[in-house]
Amino acid sequence: MPETPITIEADSAPTVKFADFGLAPEILRALTDQGYIHPTPIQAAAIPIVLQGRDVMGAAQTGTGKTASFSLPIIQLLLAHANPSMSPARHPVRALVLTPTRELAVQVAENVKAYAQHTPLRSTVVFGGMDMKGQTVILKGGVEIVIATPGRLLDHIEQKNVSLGQVQMLVMDEADRMLDMGFLPDLQRIINLLPKKRQNLMFSATFSPEIKKLANSFLTDPATIEVARSNATADKVTQIVYKVADEAKRDVVEFLIRGRDLKQVLVFSNTKIGASRLSRHLEQGGIKATAIHGDKTQQERMAALDAFKKGEIDVLVATDVAARGLDISDLPCVINFDLPYNAEDYVHRIGRTGRAGASGDALSVFSDKDERLLVDIEKLIKQTITRGELAGFVASSGSSGSGARGEAGGERRPRRDEGAGGARSSGRAPERERGGERSFGAERGAASGRSGPYPRREKVDPWFLTPYEPAKKSAPVAVEQVGASAKPKQKIAVLLGGSPKQ
DNA sequence: AAAAAAC
Incomplete structure (x- = not known):
């Protein structure tokens, strides 16, 4: 597939204004209301293409x-x-x-x-975990989006x-995630x-082979828009x-949280139980923390998110x-209580920090x-991550086996955190009862020699083999963004081997 | 191995 990549320089973007797209005054008003120019x-890149009516595959x-x-543009x-439609009241949904x-x-x-507040367009959101009734009333009342x-x-x-039956525009957001979660049959x-x-508009974090297949099935002659991964790891x-x-x-x-003066911290756990336990542990230590994960009721989830956004709680412990x-x-x-099993998720997780110039x-x-x-x-992000040492802690290597060097025999190295350039996290040690240094060794017989290979996850869905509708070919427009602000010279490839290749 | 999502 011949592609003609168009590279958009990061600093060229601000010269365009929303007002240049020919958007309706009501939309522009909503944008200026919110200070967007x-x-x-x-x-x-995308707005003009969508306005043309083209399908878009966006990474x-x-x-x-x-x-x-x-x-x-919708x-x-x-x-x-x-x-x-002849009877707008009955089948008004036009964008999904x-x-x-x-x-x-x-x-x-x-x-x-x-964005639609000054227009007559109505929109609503429907999702599980909540009573059907309220959603039903609104849907039956008629909504366009x-x-x-x-x-x-x-x-x-x-x-x-x-x-x-009247939907003119379909958006699949985070399509890769939907595939991961097994939504394919539902989508179909x-x-x-x-x-x-x-x-059709499809967005995904990456252009994996699966996503391309999905795009081939669902999109017609899509324009391809690729934006550099967020600068998260820059x-x-x-x-x-x-x-x-x-x-x-x-x-x-x-310790890390306390060392940061309890500023808003998002902690990731690989498991729901782990998230709950950790959050409880932190709460017992007097830290305002809450967990958010799929076993919580929808009300709890929304409340937790809300409280965190409002600053009512300082630590949100979350699953993926x-x-x-x-x-x-x-x-x-952002703190990873567990390293994610999926390297990609590491990028997503830490993408919660360091955004918008901060x-x-x-x-x-x-x-x-x-x-x-x-x-x-490290392979994925193409860099070696700084190994930190914690003041007052001895990070035992507890090599597989028994690793008996616990507090008793092990040499203690109460190090001031030095490496880790700019690691403000080293902060002061918590003044709690624990006092001085502690050694977290393998004294409890950590990791008893288990170090098998981690099976790669690969999910093959037979449904893929039957494309919904063969896509026609033509020269897709490929747009690339050069890493915003940081180093204009280094191109996308550097930013997280997310596989820009073909 | 885990998470998410309809009842």
């Missing part, structure tokens, strides 16, 4: 302004083309946005609502609360209910990893439900048995 690079992470890049197009998680759906819906998670949408469809079912003639984020014994991770994370998409931005610090710290604790994960991560 200049589009981000992906917006500058962009959260924080790049992705949501506006599809919502603004609103514009819906405004411009009067509803051709699908997202993998409920929180992301809510967030996208909030944006759409804000629906933002939904797939499962609940299908539920509404089955109950005939909504009909999608939903798409089969849509008119054949429609505009200079602005100080990354440090601390190697500690497994049982010590909890205390080390607490919060790794992507969520607009928890500009955090000063600097940030991404700290991770790991133990022997996770060495392999760290290797994968």
